[in-house]
Amino acid sequence: MNQTQFAKPIESHLERFNRYFARQMRSSVPLLNLVVRYLLRSRGKQLRPMLVFLSAGAAGGITDRTYVGAAMVELLHTATLIHDDVVDQAPLRRGLASINAVWKNKVAVLVGDFLLARGLLLAVEHNEYDFLRATADAVRRMSEGELLQVQNFRKRRTDESMYLRIVGDKTASLITTCCRIGAISAGADTAVQELLGTFGEKVGIAFQIRDDVLDYTSRTAILGKPIGHDIREGKITLPLLRAIANATANEAKEIRQLVRSSSVRNGSVERVISFVEQHGGITSAMDTACTLVEDAIALIEQLPVSEYRTMLIQLARYTIERNK
Amino acid sequence: MNQTQFAKPIESHLERFNRYFARQMRSSVPLLNLVVRYLLRSRGKQLRPMLVFLSAGAAGGITDRTYVGAAMVELLHTATLIHDDVVDQAPLRRGLASINAVWKNKVAVLVGDFLLARGLLLAVEHNEYDFLRATADAVRRMSEGELLQVQNFRKRRTDESMYLRIVGDKTASLITTCCRIGAISAGADTAVQELLGTFGEKVGIAFQIRDDVLDYTSRTAILGKPIGHDIREGKITLPLLRAIANATANEAKEIRQLVRSSSVRNGSVERVISFVEQHGGITSAMDTACTLVEDAIALIEQLPVSEYRTMLIQLARYTIERNK
Numbered sequence: 339m340n341q342t343q344f345a346k347p348i349e350s351h352l353e354r355f356n357r358y359f360a361r362q363m364r365s366s367v368p369l370l371n372l373v374v375r376y377l378l379r380s381r382g383k384q385l386r387p388m389l390v391f392l393s394a395g396a397a398g399g400i401t402d403r404t405y406v407g408a409a410m411v412e413l414l415h416t417a418t419l420i421h422d423d424v425v426d427q428a429p430l431r432r433g434l435a436s437i438n439a440v441w442k443n444k445v446a447v448l449v450g451d452f453l454l455a456r457g458l459l460l461a462v463e464h465n466e467y468d469f470l471r472a473t474a475d476a477v478r479r480m481s482e483g484e485l486l487q488v489q490n491f492r493k494r495r496t497d498e499s500m501y502l503r504i505v506g507d508k509t510a511s512l513i514t515t516c517c518r519i520g521a522i523s524a525g526a527d528t529a530v531q532e533l534l535g536t537f538g539e540k541v542g543i544a545f546q547i548r549d550d551v552l553d554y555t556s557r558t559a560i561l562g563k564p565i566g567h568d569i570r571e572g573k574i575t576l577p578l579l580r581a582i583a584n585a586t587a588n589e590a591k592e593i594r595q596l597v598r599s600s601s602v603r604n605g606s607v608e609r610v611i612s613f614v615e616q617h618g619g620i621t622s623a624m625d626t627a628c629t630l631v632e633d634a635i636a637l638i639e640q641l642p643v644s645e646y647r648t649m650l651i652q653l654a655r656y657t658i659e660r661n662k
Numbered sequence: 663m664n665q666t667q668f669a670k671p672i673e674s675h676l677e678r679f680n681r682y683f684a685r686q687m688r689s690s691v692p693l694l695n696l697v698v699r700y701l702l703r704s705r706g707k708q709l710r711p712m713l714v715f716l717s718a719g720a721a722g723g724i725t726d727r728t729y730v731g732a733a734m735v736e737l738l739h740t741a742t743l744i745h746d747d748v749v750d751q752a753p754l755r756r757g758l759a760s761i762n763a764v765w766k767n768k769v770a771v772l773v774g775d776f777l778l779a780r781g782l783l784l785a786v787e788h789n790e791y792d793f794l795r796a797t798a799d800a801v802r803r804m805s806e807g808e809l810l811q812v813q814n815f816r817k818r819r820t821d822e823s824m825y826l827r828i829v830g831d832k833t834a835s836l837i838t839t840c841c842r843i844g845a846i847s848a849g850a851d852t853a854v855q856e857l858l859g860t861f862g863e864k865v866g867i868a869f870q871i872r873d874d875v876l877d878y879t880s881r882t883a884i885l886g887k888p889i890g891h892d893i894r895e896g897k898i899t900l901p902l903l904r905a906i907a908n909a910t911a912n913e914a915k916e917i918r919q920l921v922r923s924s925s926v927r928n929g930s931v932e933r934v935i936s937f938v939e940q941h942g943g944i945t946s947a948m949d950t951a952c953t954l955v956e957d958a959i960a961l962i963e964q965l966p967v968s969e970y971r972t973m974l975i976q977l978a979r980y981t982i983e984r985n986k
Contacts (some may be wrong), residue, residue: 343815357941364804365806366808366877367809368813369805369810369812369813370806370809399757402746418775421771421772424748424767424771425767425768425771425772426767426768441751443748443751443767444748444812445809445812446751447745447748447749447771448745448749448805448808448809448812449799449805449809450743451745451778451804451805452802452805452806452809454775454778454801455781455799455801455804456802458782458794458798458801459798459799459801459802462791462794462795462798465791467786467789467791470782470794471786471974474779474782474783474786475779475783477775477778477779477783478776478779478780479782480779481772481773481775481779482689482691482694482774482776484772485691485772485776486691486693487772488693488768488772489691489692489693489770585976586713592680603776635897637894
């Protein structure tokens with residue numbers, strides 16, 4: 339399954355959207371345009387704009403408002419990725435050098451702020467206050483989720499409920515917003531907005547669980563960034579929590595100490611990875627992700643049959659089947 | 663003249679505002695509340711909330727909306743200061759360790775994002791879309807202005823028109839927004855909003871010129887941060903541009919080379935400071951700031967006489983008379 343396949347019913351929309359999106363990022367500052375051109379060369383999976391278009395289609399029909407909503411969330415998403423890379427001192431993003439690596443933190447922080455402002459301004463310009471309402475809260479949740487993660491990293495005592503809260507805030511909040519904005523842009527009623535919002539929340543959590551699993555199971559060449567990154571950072575994610583739950587008390591203690599140690603060496607990273615595999619951490623985490631996706635699918639099966647709904651279902655499955 | 667003096671007619675409002683503002687910053691994330699408490703201990707001059715309240719008073723009267731507007735701009739201003747300190751790797755802010763110095767860049771970027779989102783959300787919650795319109799554009803201009811400065815720093819060829827554009831974008835844009843939001847919150851008509859907006863733009867540019875002058879003339883103990891910082895950073899500001907214009911071609915060339923050199927040493931910083939003083943850079947820059955302030959005052963003298971208007975005039979003069 340290829341991610342472009344479920345873009346089929348919205349292909350011409352996405353093409354038009356890409357031109358529209360590039361226009362929204364233009365500025366009168368040459369340095370900014372240089373960074374933006376670099377960003378546009380390394381676009382990601384475009385999961386979020388796709389979710390906006392498919393949700394709009396499934397909720398009644400794509401409109402001009404859908405373009406504004408999709409551009410808005412993609413601007414905010416791009417902004418948060420740039421800030422995330424500063425926060426994580428990440429050298430790579432999508433297989434290319436990150437903005438902070440090429441232009442330093444200074445430019446990365448400012449470009450992130452510009453794109454954040456540009457996204458919100460776009461909604462203001464189009465009087466899309468319901469979009470703003472759905473989005474400003476997601477931006478708050480995203481920064482709170484990241485801060486919660488930093489705090490837990492310091493105390494190094496993440497448990498599953500904390501993990502789920504962090505994942506909900508930092509990843510699912512914007513995906514929920516995408517689905518909700520899609521529904522709003524189609525003129526759907528509140529019940530449909532809620533339904534698609536909940537679909538997005540569940541898919542969003544599943545998406546992040548898959549990301550955290552890939553950090554254990556993928557390879558650098560496929561992922562476009564080094565694997566074992568979370569462990570090196572001391573981040574305790576679902577696969578590890580589940581493996582710890584399955585292990586003996588002594589093994590669990592040893593592994594927690596290994597992850598707690600301020601500098602996790604390469605040998606230790608391999609040790610943690612094989613511990614997680616051996617104690618079924620991957621399988622158990624993926625089971626949870628699958629349940630979330632199936633729940634999400636059951637929800638939107640309440641919507642009328644359409645090619646958009648079909649593609650939303652495929653996209654939901656893709657979030658947990660993908661290898662990068 | 664003390665800055666608390668012109669707060670007289672709005673004293674009780676400012677007291678109530680401080681409690682209101684602290685409430686807006688609350689979060690469910692303990693680490694965030696810790697940072698917020700630290701921030702609240704080291705509040706600045708509160709120039710921006712004061713401008714909102716005084717503008718509202720001068721434009722017809724302070725309302726509940728004025729509180730929302732003042733909190734919004736103060737949240738955004740606080741956010742941008744935190745990001746600025748990351749960008750500039752500043753160790754101090756208002757005489758205390760900066761957030762990036764205490765909690766590292768990671769936390770500083772995220773807290774800035776949180777406060778930015780919180781400010782915009784506040785307006786959304788109160789359906790204050792005109793505030794958003796005035797503000798989202800200021801956030802865009804602030805990041806563009808900073809990026810323009812970074813870009814010019816790289817090319818090291820700032821001239822006066824570029825300097826004024828950067829100052830307008832990075833400092834005056836939010837001050838304009840404060841005055842405009844004050845007028846909107848008072849229910850003033852568009853002409854009064856424009857008039858107060860232009861007042862703010864002029865005062866804002868004068869304020870930044872004074873800041874740039876203080877970087878040459880103040881002392882670390884008064885300013886709460888090291889002087890000569892701009893020169894060390896390779897930032898060419900108005901006092902230096904004016905001194906270069908007054909000097910012989912040879913002297914100017916020598917100084918430009920000194921500032922261009924990638925690491926400006928302590929001896930060189932003193933050399934540049936005395937060059938600027940000797941060639942009337944300080945006086946000339948301050949002349950421009952004074953003219954801007956007098957123009958700004960002439961504008962608001964078109965408004966009805968009130969204690970608020972009087973205090974706005976005093977506040978305008980204070981921006982260029984202050985020593986820190």
